[in-house]
Amino acid sequence: MDVRMMLATARRVLSQLRHDHRSIAMILVVPALLLTAVYFLYENETLPPGMPRTFDRVGLMMLAIFPFVVMFLVTSITMLRERTSGTLERLLTTPVHKADLLFGYGIAFSLMAALQSLVATAMAYWVFGLDIAGAPGYVVLIAVINAVLGVALGLFCSAFARTEFQAVQFMPVVVVPQILLCGLFVARDRMNDVLEAISNVLPLTFSVDALQEIAAHAEATERLWQDAGIMAAISLGVLILAALTLRRRTA
Amino acid sequence: MSHSAASLTMTRSGGDAAIAAAALTVKLGRQPVLHALDFTLPPGRITGLLGPSGSGKTTLMRAIVGAQRISAGTLTVLGLPAGTPSLRRQVGYVTQSPSVYPDLTVQANVRYFGAMHRKGKADVAEAIAAVGLGPLGRRKAADLSGGQLNRVSLACALVAHPRLLVLDEPTVGLDPVLRADLWDRFRAMAEAGTTLLVSSHVMEEASRCETLLLLREGRLLSQLTPAELSQRGHSSNLEQAFLAIIREQEAYDGVSPPAQASTRSRDTGVTKQHGSVR
Numbered sequence: 001m002d003v004r005m006m007l008a009t010a011r012r013v014l015s016q017l018r019h020d021h022r023s024i025a026m027i028l029v030v031p032a033l034l035l036t037a038v039y040f041l042y043e044n045e046t047l048p049p050g051m052p053r054t055f056d057r058v059g060l061m062m063l064a065i066f067p068f069v070v071m072f073l074v075t076s077i078t079m080l081r082e083r084t085s086g087t088l089e090r091l092l093t094t095p096v097h098k099a100d101l102l103f104g105y106g107i108a109f110s111l112m113a114a115l116q117s118l119v120a121t122a123m124a125y126w127v128f129g130l131d132i133a134g135a136p137g138y139v140v141l142i143a144v145i146n147a148v149l150g151v152a153l154g155l156f157c158s159a160f161a162r163t164e165f166q167a168v169q170f171m172p173v174v175v176v177p178q179i180l181l182c183g184l185f186v187a188r189d190r191m192n193d194v195l196e197a198i199s200n201v202l203p204l205t206f207s208v209d210a211l212q213e214i215a216a217h218a219e220a221t222e223r224l225w226q227d228a229g230i231m232a233a234i235s236l237g238v239l240i241l242a243a244l245t246l247r248r249r250t251a
Numbered sequence: 252m253s254h255s256a257a258s259l260t261m262t263r264s265g266g267d268a269a270i271a272a273a274a275l276t277v278k279l280g281r282q283p284v285l286h287a288l289d290f291t292l293p294p295g296r297i298t299g300l301l302g303p304s305g306s307g308k309t310t311l312m313r314a315i316v317g318a319q320r321i322s323a324g325t326l327t328v329l330g331l332p333a334g335t336p337s338l339r340r341q342v343g344y345v346t347q348s349p350s351v352y353p354d355l356t357v358q359a360n361v362r363y364f365g366a367m368h369r370k371g372k373a374d375v376a377e378a379i380a381a382v383g384l385g386p387l388g389r390r391k392a393a394d395l396s397g398g399q400l401n402r403v404s405l406a407c408a409l410v411a412h413p414r415l416l417v418l419d420e421p422t423v424g425l426d427p428v429l430r431a432d433l434w435d436r437f438r439a440m441a442e443a444g445t446t447l448l449v450s451s452h453v454m455e456e457a458s459r460c461e462t463l464l465l466l467r468e469g470r471l472l473s474q475l476t477p478a479e480l481s482q483r484g485h486s487s488n489l490e491q492a493f494l495a496i497i498r499e500q501e502a503y504d505g506v507s508p509p510a511q512a513s514t515r516s517r518d519t520g521v522t523k524q525h526g527s528v529r
């Protein structure tokens with residue numbers, strides 16, 4: 001590991017993104033727009049007294065799902081371009097350590113994710129009056145961990161795609177099942193045993209669980225930290241798997 | 252001279268040579284791409300790697316920079332087996348298609364690859380100036396012409412000041428003036444002690460190299476100097492000479508294994524055995 005090479009990589013990835021104004025705008029604005037759509041979707045619901053708004057539940061989960069999906073897509077395409085353009089092969093003939101490369105990517109996209117979730121969370125709180133017990137800082141923290149998970153999975157999946165078209169196809173395979181089973185649509189304890197068992201091991205499940213902890217408690221609970229820890233461990237594990245897919249020498 | 256005798260034995264053991272291959276074989280899948288190559292390249296020289304497209308030039312270069320696993324034989328680079336991690340600090344590689352980031356500026360590209368070798372601003376500016384792109388430093392690579400992009404790619408390798416520079420078709424798409432400039436730079440680098448291996452399918456460029464490796468269908472036809480090439484091919488036009496050698500080789504093929512090309516080494520004055528070995 002060499003911190004300078006890692007930071008140089010993060011800086012390089014960010015300046016690649018900086019020249020791409022349209023992507024930056026999409027990353028920052030689209031989640032806020034979708035959140036607006038979710039808000040108005042439940043605008044006219046009639047609630048029994050004391051029942052929390054559906055927006056407070058669904059909107060909150062959306063805050064964690066956006067960075068995961070967006071960073072998965074952005075990372076897998078960026079890394080695929082790196083693989084196909086020859087820059088990756090060239091980099092791997094230099095002294096750079098594979099971990100410096102991958103963690104450089106992780107740092108760069110986590111920063112973007114932090115910005116994204118700051119915008120989306122601010123919108124949820126101030127414009128739509130998101131009403132949960134916990135502090136918004138924890139929501140942003142979970143969103144960033146989710147983004148790192150998206151980055152790690154994106155880096156890993158890019159190894160199995162030859163073209164950008166194939167890379168995009170990994171979204172329905174890797175991302176959609178996690179969204180379906182994370183508890184957003186059906187509470188996990190009401191799923192059948194098979195689906196619940198699958199749900200239990202999918203990374204996104206832990207972040208939804210963490211968000212529910214934040215929603216229910218004013219202070220950070222032990223379970224929140226446990227969920228965050230598991231998410232971080234999974235992200236690290238996937239990053240290590242991704243490092244194994246980077247080959248300095250081809251057979 | 253004792254010096255030449257010493258350098259010959261050193262060369263044979265692979266200790267003094269910049270690159271030494273012995274029975275080097277590379278297979279891609281089951282397909283053999285390089286067949287038992289034997290050669291040694293002296294340090295501080297420009298060696299041209301010539302051959303038609305598909306002859307294995309890029310595979311050989313990738314093996315030298317450690318990006319290609321070898322199937323059999325040995326390949327020693329700067330005294331170490333190719334692919335040894337410490338070689339990554341000393342070997343520069345410029346791929347055939349420019350491997351740079353199109354969405355970064357020229358400076359940002361060179362700075363990034365420089366950072367991988369802990370090089371700073373001064374080295375970056377020097378490398379960009381060396382390829383004549385000083386005035387375009389802040390331009391995005393995507394907005395450059397093909398030839399300019401090639402030069403950015405070259406600057407990304409020069410910034411590391413490698414001891415061995417491996418260049419895959421570096422002059423493709425360059426106009427004659429730039430091409431001459433670049434060859435002058437290669438010569439200056441070689442005089443300063445850098446070893447250069449330059450592939451080309453333009454025979455005219457062969458005359459600018461000190462040693463030539465002629466590759467065809469994954470076999471080493473010969474290792475010789477440009478003068479020896481024109482002599483053996485009976486033509487001062489190196490392209491004609493190369494064609495003549497290929498025809499000669501084809502005549503051998505199918506009848507008997509190709510004869511060993513015995514060439515006289517220009518610098519040591521000692522006869523060495525080079526050439527294709529089955």
